[in-house]
Every structure is written in C-alpha cells, then in structure tokens.
Amino acid sequence: MSDIALVWLRRDLRLFDHAALHHALRRHDRVVPVFIFDTDLLDTLPRSDRRVEFNWESVAELKRALQQRGADLVVRHGSARALLPQLASEFSAAAIYANHDDDPFARERDAVVARSIAAQGRALNSFKDHVIFERDEVLTQAGGMYSVFTPYKRAWLAQLNDFYLKSYPVARYADHYAQLPCEPMPTLEALGFVRSNLATLRLPTGMAGGEALFADFQERIERYHEARDYPAVKGPSYLSTHLRFGTVSIRELARFAWQHGGAGAQTWLAELCWRDFYHQILYHRPDVVAHAFKPEYDALPFPNREDWFAAWCEGRTGYPIVDAAMRQLNQTGYMHNRLRMLAASFLVKDLLIDWRWGERYFATQLLDFDLAANNGGWQWAASTGCDAQPYFRIFNPVTQSERFDAEARFIKRYCPELAALPAKLAHAPWRARPIDLAAAGVVLGRDYPEPIVDHAVQRELALALFQRP
Ligand SMILES: Cc1cc2nc3c(=O)[nH]c(=O)nc-3n(C[C@H](O)[C@H](O)[C@H](O)COP(=O)(O)OP(=O)(O)OC[C@H]3O[C@@H](n4cnc5c(N)ncnc54)[C@H](O)[C@@H]3O)c2cc1C
Structure with a gap:
C-alpha cells in the first residue's frame, strides 16, 4: 500500500497543535497538505469579501511556511467534492485526513467525499480539533444534549483536564511532509475576487496574526471581566476570526485561561465554553439553521x-x-x-x-x-x-x-x-x-x-x- 496521505485543511489553517496533521504525519511517511478554494461556497459570495481575503492571506502564509521546509501546500480552485477524489488518485494517497467540521453544509460535503474515496478504496479519517468538547462528549445524566448553558458549563468544566487541553504536536514529525516541487498559489483575482478593505483593518492574518493578537490579549486577560462590556474599550481578545479559521489553537487558548485561573481568565474561559455549547447545539439540532429552537x-x-x-x-x-x-x-x-x-x-x-x-x-x-x-x-x-x-x-x-x-x-x-x-x-x-x-x-x-x-x-x-x- 502507498504510504502517502493527504491532509485536507479547512477551518484549521495552522501548522501547530493540529489533530489531523499530527495523526497523518505520525502514521505516514509522506504527507501532502491540501487546501481547496471551494467553488460550492465561494460562488455564493460577493466578489469583494473580507473573509475570502483573510482566508487567502492565511493560506498563502501556510504555503510559504511549508515551502521553507522543502514541502508545499497543494492549492486548488473548484468543487471540493470533485477535487478531493481526483487529488487522492493523483498522489496515490492511502487516505485523506481532516478535522471535523460540523456545519450541516460541511457534514454533507464530507459525506460525499468520504463515499467517493471509499469507492476508490480510501478512507477519510477525521478528528476533533475545532472545539474542546464536541458532539456527544458532554451530555446530561440522561444521555441527552444540554440545552441550558449553566449546567452545560458546569459539566464542561468538570470534564476539563490536561488530556483535553494537550497539544497535538506537529513540528517533531515535520520530516514526514512530502518534498514537492513548489507550485504557485492562485491569486485572489484568479479566484474571481477583488481586494476588500481588510488591509486597512487592525486584524493581522494567518498564524502570525493569531499569535500576535493572543500575545496582546494575554497582557489584558486579567481585566477581561471588567472591560469586556464596553465597546469603546479594548476589552475582548478580538480572536474570533482566528478561531473561525483555525489560525489559533482552541486548546492553546483554553489551556492558557485554565492555568491562569484569575477572574478575567475564568470569564474568558466561559466564553470559549459558549462556543462549544453552540457547536454541540448545531450538531444535535441542525434544523436550527432554518427554524426556531423552540x-x-x-x-x-x-x-x-x-x-x-x-x-x-x-x-x-x-x-x-x-x-x-x-x-x-x-x-x-x-x-x-x-x-x-x-x-x-x-x-x-x-x-x-x-x-x-x-x-x-x-x-x-x-x-x-x-x-x-x-x-x-x-x-x-x-x-x-x-x-x-x-x-x-x-x-x-x-x-x-x-x-x-x-x-x-x-x-x-x-x-x-x-x-x-x-x-x-x-x-x-x-x-x-x-x-x-x-x-x-x-x-x-x-x-x-x-x-x-x-x-x-x-x-x-x-x-x-x-x-x-
Ligand atoms: C447576535 C449575535 C451574533 C453572533 N455571531 C457570532 C459569529 O458569527 N461568530 C462568532 O464567533 N461569534 C458570534 N457571536 C458571539 C460573540 O459576539 C463573538 O464571538 C465575540 O464578540 C467575538 O469577539 P472576541 O473574539 O473579541 O470575543 P471574546 O470576548 O474575546 O471571546 C473569546 C471567544 O469566545 C467565543 N465567544 C464569545 N462569546 C461567544 C458567544 N456568545 N457565543 C459563542 N462563542 C462566543 C468566540 O469564539 C470569541 O472569539 C455572536 C453573538 C451575538 C449576540
């Protein structure tokens, strides 16, 4: 069997503490990271969209970082459903690795990709990465979903320990990245988009941007609970976009807050818990996308x-x-x-x-x-x-x-x-x-x-x- 694996990056645009990369690099001799600018999503967006630009900049940073190691990020533009099976064949990959994405659109897309590559004799191996606790990991005593936050938070905190917060190391297996000739990255314009005003905002992109914002927030976390409600004050972390694109690691953030333990850090940890809470609601009740929960x-x-x-x-x-x-x-x-x-x-x-x-x-x-x-x-x-x-x-x-x-x-x-x-x-x-x-x-x-x-x-x-x- 071939010992090549693809790692399909989606909302996890980083090269550290990354579950799918960690598992693929440990298990396979040659790992090829892949990113698809998915037309099934992009075609629904206006031609100037700050998110696409943030995404593009963050992918470009990943590509540069991999190229510096003699590897590369394979970037394609098209329907992910069609391209993933093609790429798996092109690279004779044994399997595709990815992190869970529980949005209804993503679940359906991943199911299509999993079926297509299963027909080729390949597996889609996926992992929790985007949240601390997912899906059925925090349930009521009766085995159901929590629909009230306070008891959910209590159970979430009671389950939290070093195991759930530990990193999935990547750098130590870096010699397992496949050495590839460098391919150019499609420009934003080639994807059909024009620049937005992103460059004028105080939101640095990519892993470097996430790291800088997190470092800045660490200096302020003690005052978070007092400052967070006043919009004219620099109170919150401004990390939400980085959490959305996975340019920061949720485990690293939660670990810092947990170990810090002060009043500000505890309040902030509770906000990260709200994030998990709503993710498990969407997982259990995908109908909320169109309907009232009640x-x-x-x-x-x-x-x-x-x-x-x-x-x-x-x-x-x-x-x-x-x-x-x-x-x-x-x-x-x-x-x-x-x-x-x-x-x-x-x-x-x-x-x-x-x-x-x-x-x-x-x-x-x-x-x-x-x-x-x-x-x-x-x-x-x-x-x-x-x-x-x-x-x-x-x-x-x-x-x-x-x-x-x-x-x-x-x-x-x-x-x-x-x-x-x-x-x-x-x-x-x-x-x-x-x-x-x-x-x-x-x-x-x-x-x-x-x-x-x-x-x-x-x-x-x-x-x-x-x-x-
Ligand atoms: C109507 C409405 C719509 C919202 N839409 C979004 C959205 O599309 N994306 C989004 O990330 N957040 C959303 N939130 C939650 C929250 O407003 C933002 O996460 C927060 O303002 C982002 O700023 P920050 O990173 O500086 O937050 P911080 O105060 O620094 O919080 C840290 C992180 O905790 C998470 N978080 C904080 N509050 C919540 C919350 N109430 N629910 C879920 N997660 C939370 C976010 O990931 C956030 O980045 C929404 C809230 C409301 C009331």
Whole structure:
C-alpha cells in the first residue's frame, strides 16, 4: 500500500497543535497538505469579501511556511467534492485526513467525499480539533444534549483536564511532509475576487496574526471581566476570526485561561465554553439553521418592514448606539459582543423583523461568521433559542447606551455627525433641546436621522407579538 496521505485543511489553517496533521504525519511517511478554494461556497459570495481575503492571506502564509521546509501546500480552485477524489488518485494517497467540521453544509460535503474515496478504496479519517468538547462528549445524566448553558458549563468544566487541553504536536514529525516541487498559489483575482478593505483593518492574518493578537490579549486577560462590556474599550481578545479559521489553537487558548485561573481568565474561559455549547447545539439540532429552537416561536407573525430593515442594515435607525454598531460591522466586519446582543434585540423587538433576516445579514458581514455562534446568538437575542433571553426582557437601546458607552466615545467614532453633541445627549439626540442641537450643528433628519420607531410603543407591540402563540 502507498504510504502517502493527504491532509485536507479547512477551518484549521495552522501548522501547530493540529489533530489531523499530527495523526497523518505520525502514521505516514509522506504527507501532502491540501487546501481547496471551494467553488460550492465561494460562488455564493460577493466578489469583494473580507473573509475570502483573510482566508487567502492565511493560506498563502501556510504555503510559504511549508515551502521553507522543502514541502508545499497543494492549492486548488473548484468543487471540493470533485477535487478531493481526483487529488487522492493523483498522489496515490492511502487516505485523506481532516478535522471535523460540523456545519450541516460541511457534514454533507464530507459525506460525499468520504463515499467517493471509499469507492476508490480510501478512507477519510477525521478528528476533533475545532472545539474542546464536541458532539456527544458532554451530555446530561440522561444521555441527552444540554440545552441550558449553566449546567452545560458546569459539566464542561468538570470534564476539563490536561488530556483535553494537550497539544497535538506537529513540528517533531515535520520530516514526514512530502518534498514537492513548489507550485504557485492562485491569486485572489484568479479566484474571481477583488481586494476588500481588510488591509486597512487592525486584524493581522494567518498564524502570525493569531499569535500576535493572543500575545496582546494575554497582557489584558486579567481585566477581561471588567472591560469586556464596553465597546469603546479594548476589552475582548478580538480572536474570533482566528478561531473561525483555525489560525489559533482552541486548546492553546483554553489551556492558557485554565492555568491562569484569575477572574478575567475564568470569564474568558466561559466564553470559549459558549462556543462549544453552540457547536454541540448545531450538531444535535441542525434544523436550527432554518427554524426556531423552540418550535412555538417558529412562525411568529413579524411584520418585516423592508424599509426599516434597510435602515438597520445601513446604520440609520436614529438610535445612535444601534447605528454605530451597524456601521462598525459594515466598515470593519467586527461588532462588539454587547452590541451584537443589542443590535439583534433592536431588530427583532423594536423593528419587529424576523431574526432570520438579521442572522443572514450578519452572516454576510462578519469576518468571524460562524454558523453555530451566529445562529445561537441570534436565537438568544430573539428569545427563540435554547437558554435564550426571555421574550419579555427587552433591551432599552438608550439606557444600554448610557450604561455601556457613557461618554459616547463609541457612538462618536462611528457616527461622527454627532461628535459635537455633549455625551449625555448623544444617546438620544431627539430628546435634546433645539438650542443644544443647533450648538452642535446637528439638524435631525438632515445630518442624522430622526428615530424610525418609538421604543416604548414597539416594546408593547413586541410583547403582544410574542404572547400570540
Ligand atoms: C447576535 C449575535 C451574533 C453572533 N455571531 C457570532 C459569529 O458569527 N461568530 C462568532 O464567533 N461569534 C458570534 N457571536 C458571539 C460573540 O459576539 C463573538 O464571538 C465575540 O464578540 C467575538 O469577539 P472576541 O473574539 O473579541 O470575543 P471574546 O470576548 O474575546 O471571546 C473569546 C471567544 O469566545 C467565543 N465567544 C464569545 N462569546 C461567544 C458567544 N456568545 N457565543 C459563542 N462563542 C462566543 C468566540 O469564539 C470569541 O472569539 C455572536 C453573538 C451575538 C449576540
């Protein structure tokens, strides 16, 4: 039997602490890493997409790193379903190795690839890598899925130990990479994409970028629990895009937080646990992609006003904190967690628009878009999900703004037309006296929108809508 294996990289774009690479390099004499720019996914995206560029830059970094070792990353552009069996034949590979990807699209794709290569007499060997605990690893005493976070976290923490956090070493087996002639990498343009504004954002790409952000966050982790809720403050880690593309190792991150043990680190570890929580929900309940987790809330009669939806997407609802959040998303592909909760709540409970519309919009804009976390976050905010915010708890966008952006620093960064307003007036400019607006050079309806809805009125409508089932 041939002793060549392919390692198919997907959302695990790194060459360290990598389950599939580790197992393939240990078991096979010659290992060929492969990345496919999969047209089944790429063809659905706009031609300028920050995610594709982040992905491309990170793949290019991998390729350079492998070429420095005399190896190479084989990069192809086309349908992964068709290309993987072809590559396996081309290299006479004994098997293909990959890490689990439990998104419904990926599960179906992997099943197709597994069947095709099984027909060639080859196996698809896959491993947990993307989360600490996956699938059925953390179950209730009755053997079911957890649908409430707090007991899940308790069980997750009780199971956590050195074994689950240990690295899958790669470098020590590096002489098992197949030595290959270097192939050029297809350019972004050859893939059919143009550059976005990624280079102007403070988001370094690839393994080097992930390492730099993690190093920076390690210096701040002690204050995480105090700083994380204030969007104008550098509180969170900004590692979500790297976690999504696997340019950092979840085990390394969780191990650091676990061993650190301080209040900030414990709070952060709980966020990593939320990530596992939503992944196991998606694995057990793939129907949440299209439906409410709670069936009784699946068909709420949302009026779905398209003009209000457009105003929300474009950051012109007249509620500055919501508009600043949406403009941050549109300009940078990132939105602070507190603002994701608030913007989502506002769409569903103030504008009375189906959470699925908002979820889809976030999916097109977020650099860190992750189906499990995004769906979980939206269903939490919309009160349709597992362990969600109860429907009668409705964020007041003005008090949230006063509490979490008291000096209106975040608002003024993304709504510069309000920069001259005193901070206390910037949370609800429609309440400002004409003289104060005039002093700040703001004409509502001209420089900045009048609020498109009255929160107090919409709140009552939302309560009535949710009570209907
Ligand atoms: C409506 C809504 C949509 C969301 N969509 C996404 C998404 O598409 N992708 C995504 O990664 N996160 C999503 N989140 C969760 C959270 O907002 C982001 O993970 C976080 O803001 C990313 O910033 P950070 O890396 O600086 O986070 P940190 O505060 O530094 O957290 C560390 C990591 O923990 C994980 N995490 C934190 N909070 C959550 C959470 N509530 N659920 C799941 N994982 C979490 C993320 O991987 C994050 O990178 C969403 C939340 C809401 C309310």
